[in-house]
Amino acid sequence: xxxxxxxxxxxxxxxxxxxxxxxLPVLLFMFFMLMVALVTLVVQSxxxxxxxxxxxxxxLANYSLLLTPQxxxxxxxxxxxxWMSLLITVSVILFCYPVAYLxxxxxxxxxxxxxxxxxxxxxxxxxxxVFSWKVILQHEGVLNSMLMALGFIDQPLDIFLHNxxxxxVTLTHAWAAFAILPIYVSLEKIDRSMLEAxxxxxxxxxxxxxxxxxxxxxxxxxxxxxxLFIRNVGDYVTPALVGGVSGTMLGNIIVSLFTEMGxxxxxxxxxxxxxxxxxLIVCVFVLLIGGRKRLEGVT
Amino acid sequence: MEQSRTPxxxxxxxxxxxxxxxxxxxxLPLFSFNDSIYMNFPLKSFTTKWxxxxxxxxxxxxxxxxxxxxxxxxxxxxxxxxxxxxxxxTRYQMRGRAVIFGFIxxxxxxxxxxxxxxxxxxxxxxxxxELTLWTVGSAHVLMxxxxxxxxxxxxxxxxxxxxxxxSYDLSMNxxxxxxxxxxxxxxxxxxxxxLLCFLVSFDEFLKAFFLSGNQPTLPVYMxxxxxxxxxxxxxxxxxSCILIVSVVLVSIAEWLRRGQENA
Numbered sequence: 361x362x363x364x365x366x367x368x369x370x371x372x373x374x375x376x377x378x379x380x381x382x383x384l385p386v387l388l389f390m391f392f393m394l395m396v397a398l399v400t401l402v403v404q405s406x407x408x409x410x411x412x413x414x415x416x417x418x419x420l421a422n423y424s425l426l427l428t429p430q431x432x433x434x435x436x437x438x439x440x441x442x443w444m445s446l447l448i449t450v451s452v453i454l455f456c457y458p459v460a461y462l463x464x465x466x467x468x469x470x471x472x473x474x475x476x477x478x479x480x481x482x483x484x485x486x487x488x489x490v491f492s493w494k495v496i497l498q499h500e501g502v503l504n505s506m507l508m509a510l511g512f513i514d515q516p517l518d519i520f521l522h523n524x525x526x527x528x529v530t531l532t533h534a535w536a537a538f539a540i541l542p543i544y545v546s547l548e549k550i551d552r553s554m555l556e557a558x559x560x561x562x563x564x565x566x567x568x569x570x571x572x573x574x575x576x577x578x579x580x581x582x583x584x585x586x587x588l589f590i591r592n593v594g595d596y597v598t599p600a601l602v603g604g605v606s607g608t609m610l611g612n613i614i615v616s617l618f619t620e621m622g623x624x625x626x627x628x629x630x631x632x633x634x635x636x637x638x639x640l641i642v643c644v645f646v647l648l649i650g651g652r653k654r655l656e657g658v659t
Numbered sequence: 660m661e662q663s664r665t666p667x668x669x670x671x672x673x674x675x676x677x678x679x680x681x682x683x684x685x686x687l688p689l690f691s692f693n694d695s696i697y698m699n700f701p702l703k704s705f706t707t708k709w710x711x712x713x714x715x716x717x718x719x720x721x722x723x724x725x726x727x728x729x730x731x732x733x734x735x736x737x738x739x740x741x742x743x744x745x746x747x748x749t750r751y752q753m754r755g756r757a758v759i760f761g762f763i764x765x766x767x768x769x770x771x772x773x774x775x776x777x778x779x780x781x782x783x784x785x786x787x788x789e790l791t792l793w794t795v796g797s798a799h800v801l802m803x804x805x806x807x808x809x810x811x812x813x814x815x816x817x818x819x820x821x822x823x824x825x826s827y828d829l830s831m832n833x834x835x836x837x838x839x840x841x842x843x844x845x846x847x848x849x850x851x852x853x854l855l856c857f858l859v860s861f862d863e864f865l866k867a868f869f870l871s872g873n874q875p876t877l878p879v880y881m882x883x884x885x886x887x888x889x890x891x892x893x894x895x896x897x898x899s900c901i902l903i904v905s906v907v908l909v910s911i912a913e914w915l916r917r918g919q920e921n922a
Contacts, residue, residue, distance in 0.1 A: 379751030386744045386763060386804060393801045394765060394774075397781035401773075404780045459676045466669045476913045478676065481684045483909045485862045487878045488898045491885060492683040495690070495698045502686065505699040533683060587768060594770030596865055601885065611772045618776065618869070631776045638770070 405628035422629035434613065434630055438637060441610040444524060445592040451532045452588055453581060456539035460580075461573075463540075464547035475544065482537035487597060493530040494601050497521040522604025530598050535591075539584040546580030547573070582649065586642060593638055610634055688899035696888050698895075709892035713900075716893055722880035723897070726861055729792055729876060733799040734856035740800070741807025741852060742845070748808070749815040750823075767805045774798070775869035782870065790872030798870055799860035806859060807852040810916060814848025815841075847915040854912040858905055 370377060408417040425431045459478060467474055481489070496502045497520035504516040520526060550573065558568040596611035603609065610630065617627035690698045694706040713719060744763055748756065766774065775798075782794050822844070826836040842849070864878040871879050881897070884890040 375751050376753040379747040379753040382743045382747035382751075383753075383759060386740045386808075387759070389740065390763065390765075390801065390804070393778065393781070393797065394769075396785060397777040398773075400785045401777035401780045404784055458672070462669060462672055462676075467673070472917050474673070476910075476917075478680065480906060480909060481680045483858055483862075483905050484684050484902050485878065485898065485905070487862070487864050487882060488687055488901070489684060492686045495686060496683060500697055500699050502699060505701070509700060533680070536680060590768055591770055594772035596772055596868075597882070611770075614772055614776065615868075618779070624780070628776065628780060631773055635770070635773050 401628050402632055404625055405632050407625040407628075422626050423633070425626065426629065426633055434610070434633070437608065437610045437613055438630075438634060441593050441634070442637065442641065444527065444607075444609060445589050445595075447524075448528050448531045448535070448592045449585055449588040451528055452535050452539045453543075453584060455532050456536050456584075457543055457581070460540050460543035460547055463544050464550075475541075478540060479537040482534075486534060489534055490530055490598050490601050493526070493533065494521065497526055497529075497602060521602055522607065524603070524607045526602040526604075527595075527598050527607040527609075530602050531592055531595065534598070535588055538587055542580040542583045543577060544580070546577045550576045586645070590638055590642065594634060684902065687895050687902060691892065691895040691899045693892075696892055698891070709896040713893040713896040719877075719880060719893065719897065722875050722877045725792055725874055726877035729796045729799060730857045730860040733796045733803060733860045734853045736796075737800045737803035737807045737856045738811075738849060738852045741804050741856075742811050742849065744804070744808045745811035745815050746841075748812055750820070763808055764805045766802045771865040774802070775866045778866065779869045790870055792871070792874055792876070794870045794872070795867045795876060796860075798866040799863055802863065802866070803856035803859050807856055810852045810855065811845065811848045813916070814845050814851075818844045851912040851915040854908045854915075858908055861901075862905075 405422055406418045406420065408419040408421065426434050463471060463474055463478070494501075498504075499516050499518055499521070501516075501521070503520055504513070507513045508516065554572055554576070555568060558572045563571065593609075594611045594614070595609060596615055599607050599609040599612050600615075603612075614627050614630050614634075617623050617630065686698070689702075691709055692705055692707065694703040694708075747753065748760060753759070778794070778798050778801075779790075782788055782790060788794070822840050823836055826840045831839070862878065863876075864882060867876040867879050868882070875883070877897075881894050884894050
């Protein structure tokens with residue numbers, strides 16, 4: 361009886377306790393589905409590749425394979441995926457910055473409406489959007505038939521599909537909304553009087569952009585850069601549909617290790633290697649930015 | 660300022676972006692009415708037969724039904740969980756609030772393939788259960804919670820906390836306050852969250868690809884058809900229907916989320 365009353369009083373006195381209780385279902389769910397799941401993947405990456413039903417043996421072989429000449433393909437694909445993700449990220453930012461700028465500074469009425477219009481295609485099925493790029497770029501596709509109809513070429517060209525640029529173009533289109541929104545938000549937050557002050561002090565458009573607008577929009581840009589870089593390293597659908605051989609990425613080999621080759625421990629090890637590399641790169645990136653900020657703060 | 664110098668270019672540039680963003684998406688409905696299994700110009704004659712073949716494809720309808728079921732259930736579950744989290748985040752002083760917030764947002768930031776692989780290993784090796792639509796649905800709940808929580812935090816921060824305090828002062832208990840004050844005021848956010856989480860789940864491919872076992876969801880089924888030209892028109896027809904439904908749902912959700920803020 362006492363315990364019940366004590367709990368009752370604690371419940372009413374301690375506000376944060378009520379908050380934690382509300383969070384409990386989410387945190388429990390995520391603890392299992394995220395943390396335990398990741399730990400299971402790590403554990404599985406140390407399994408020896410045995411037939412199902414056999415007793416599990418632990419080994420470092422999956423990781424050491426990645427370092428031997430046999431594992432050359434995994435290293436090459438990992439480097440390629442990181443590099444392509446970087447290119448995709450840069451391409452998305454360059455594509456999206458102007459339209460975010462336009463929305464923030466040049467459209468003064470019904471901003472929200474235009475923002476929704478611009479980001480609406482993002483909600484159309486990802487799979488179908490990637491597929492429609494295949495339709496556009498393929499041999500008998502939209503781009504080739506239009507170029508032929510306009511008389512620029514006589515024969516369909518094969519240069520559009522099955523290469524890295526096809527992957528980059530498709531993913532730039534697919535991820536645009538993820539960059540437009542954060543960049544727009546940070547541009548919108550800029551105090552307009554600072555821009556006017558720069559103009560009054562004689563800055564032209566470009567100079568003002570480099571000195572005021574761009575630096576102040578960096579929070580949105582960097583947020584988008586991190587999200588895009590991390591999420592695109594492991595993309596599967598786009599390289600599978602439009603990448604061809606030269607556009608194959610690590611995600612494709614992870615999936616085929618899981619499915620066709622049935623080597624789940626090795627697939628787990630490759631996934632973990634990918635995640636560790638991404639995490640390291642992101643940490644270095646964040647440290648560099650933090651370091652630069654601190655330097656700027658000192659001077 | 661340069662606003663006055665470039666007003667004519669603005670609609671032009673905006674038009675260019677809208678064209679580039681929309682054209683690839685709008686190709687699907689265009690070719691779904693084209694009487695040819697090849698997708699290129701010039702268009703052949705107009706037809707609606709692909710829509711008939713879409714309805715007659717029983718395994719496609721089965722996959723559609725599976726996806727709808729998963730999307731409805733996971734949207735409701737993730738909205739309930741997201742609501743609890745949003746309520747805790749906005750109403751209570753807690754230590755480690757920022758860390759908890761970051762933790763709940765993690766599924767947005769982790770590459771899909773890592774989530775898919777780790778959940779596959781979790782369900783098969785740790786829980787040792789069969790892969791069914793339930794395993795797909797729980798993965799969709801995981802990735803919808805961040806969306807739901809963000810939408811509901813915005814909504815709960817938007818209305819006056821004193822209304823809840825007043826309700827307590829008028830000796831309503833927590834449940835009555837929730838049912839008569841918090842829930843009605845949060846309702847537009849709740850509905851927006853359900854709609855957007857529905858779409859997140861309905862469109863999701865990679866995790867369903869890993870976790871769906873022998874009953875495919877619609878995106879997994881469509882992906883398996885993409886290699887066969889003769890099945891493509893039916894995929895395009897269904898894709899066009901999905902497109903229209905998605906646009907309607909997002910528009911309603913955005914109206915609930917933003918339109919009413921101004922009112």
